[in-house]
Amino acid sequence: MTSSCQHTGPSTAAGTARTSWGGYGLALVAVVIWAGNFVVARGLRDEVSPVALSFWRWAIASVVLVPFVARAPRAQWWLARAHLGYLCLTGFLGVTAFNTLVYVAGRTTSATNLALLAVAAPVFIVLLARVLDDTPITWMRLVGMIVALVGVVVLITDGSLTGLRFHSGDLWMLLSTLTFACYSVLVRRKPPQLRSSVFLASVFGAGTAFLLPLYLGDVLLADGRMSLDGPVLWSLLYIGVLSSAVAFTAWNRSIAVIGASRAGFIYYLEPVATALVAWPVLGERVAWVQGVAMLLIVCGVFVSNQGPTIGTTTRGTTVTNGGESERTCADCSGSPGPPLRSSIQGRTPG
Secondary structure (H helix, E strand, O other): OHHHHHHHHHHHHHHHHHHHHHHHHHHHHHHHHHHHHHHHHHHOOOOOOHHHHHHHHHHHHHHHHHHHHOOOOHHHHHHHHHOHHHHHHHHHHHHHHHHHHHHHHOOOOOHHHHHHHHOOHHHHHHHHHHHHHOOOOOHHHHHHHHHHHHHHHHHHOOOOOOOOOOOHHHHHHHHHHHHHHHHHHHHOOOOOOOOHHHHHHHHHHHHHHHHHHHHHHHHHHOOOOOOOOHHHHHHHHHHHHHHHHHHHHHHHHHHHHHOHHHHHHHHOOHHHHHHHHHHHHHOOOOOHHHHHHHHHHHHHHHHHOOOOOOOOEEOOEEOOOOOOOOOOHHHOOOOOOOOOOHHHHOOOOO
16 A cells, blocks of 8 residues: 555646646636737727627627526526526626726727726725725735735826826726726625526626617617628627636636636736737737836735735635635626635636
8 A cells, every 4th residue: 555655646746736737827828818808899999889899798608608507407596586686786897887898998098008907906806895894904905005006096197197197098997997896895795505607697697688778779879880890700709708708717717726816826917918919919019107007016916915814704705824715706707807815805807
């Protein structure tokens, strides 16, 4: 028996290492796909209206989810019906409002700015969790929040407080990030018995239902009509299938393999990945202000996610110092979100 253990030990360790690297690879795949969503938001600004882009993204994503929830037990759907108001509010914030605002912002700001402001979402989640749930803020998180907020200010002011000029797209994206923060705080109230797939389908469906009248009004009264030529059609399939289904599958599998905290380190590369994709596709170059803001925001968010978690139980989720009881926005959201420790949120890509 001893020799058997000695024989299988190295093999097991090598297999674990390969699995770990695979988890990091899956997280990186998700981040790169989500970077493409920001590029699409910017690239289709003249071809497709924000409402139409948002509607077709989630209509396609909802259809993709059907095979995965079609055989869910009837009791799950009765449970979803019992929490219909909560699911509708969550869908409105996380799908209807958040994503539409991202596409509105993409009309007047760069893809890199979209990603930079999106990755700052944990700062606003921490603040909302403090206000709404009285969740304590450690000094480490406070320092990180201040650093990240300085980065946000640098970004939206172009690094100058004299002759102050805001890009309207940056302000729309900031509002989008705040909306996502509200959604993220709501996610912690998810009924524990409700399966993630049913929750996701309900949120996607509710968000798409809210978008439908807006889309019809956009088509009839505004500029919602669009030409489904090759680039537009492929872009819609990209954000509907890859950004909303494949990326979430890869991200959630990554979390299962390496944990939310480690996956989160990869998510902090989102602005870098977006800048690298936007450069050849859109011809966007990173300005020095964006570089400084990127450094401040990423470092601030990283620091704010450090520090000990609090050993308490909140809403059915046990918080441990190991951190593996963490849940992420990306588990349940229509958009990517870096993981937060359970002590912050108790608790998605772009």
